[in-house]
Amino acid sequence: MKIALAGDHAGFRLKEEIKKQLEQMGYETIDFGPFSEESCDLPDFVYPAALAVSKNEVDRGIFIDGVGYGSALIANKIYGVYAAIAQDPFVASLARSHSNTNVLCLGGKVIGSAIANEIVKTWMNTNYLSNDKKYVNRVNKIIDINNKHLKK
Template sequence: MKKIAIGGDHAGFDYKKLIISKLTTAGYEVKDFGAYSTDSVDYPDYAHPLALGVESGEFEVGILVCGSGNGVAITANKHQGVRAALCWTPEISALARQHNNANVLCLPARFISQAEAWQIVNTFLNTDFEGGRHENRVNKIACK
């Protein structure tokens, strides 16, 4: 069973609640990093702790949700070992896993429906990294 970290800002709050409910029903272990309401907050306050949890290996994957998905993706990608991908379709989510070994999924709440968000999450969690020709490329991502 995968341990999943989830977080986001006020714009992603309702999406995050729905995703947490579906994930726990499906048997995943989920930690909610916040935000905990629709009150305006600063997304880095939630994206950084989540990214640290993925970076440390405490969580296999993370899911971040904000208005555009860009802010949380930029923030999470500041962490070594985190490969955060902004995904707005299941196909992009699959490619992020298959080709980039993405370990943090970023969703744009203001541009996709909740049903689409769940499809994207489900695809992300059920798609494996292909390795092979992509392995060398992914290994070149980290700044060492």
């Protein structure tokens, strides 16, 4: 499985830690940047990473900025990208199991690396409840909204 990583200067250190974690878990990572803590603009990195998710060039994405919201705002404007912000493993689990998200957004200024590692592990290892009609119906409604308002 290929995972796109992206963020900004505020998420750089945590992105580097998560990259190592993912690779130790056996995942291939594609790092869209940034590649230092030098001040930068979030869209320059999250936008191309989100496009890679949309085009199925990668399987999922993990985007890390200061608080996570900027990454989610950008990512959710791209067709076929379903991003959620998680501050703890419980939220990460529900984002995958109930909503079938394909992008996880984290805040490098909000959470430390220990909790971030648990969030990533939980999100990566949680399956979508595709056999539960309630969640399938809900996700299908989200996909319908995506298809109605976003361009491929």
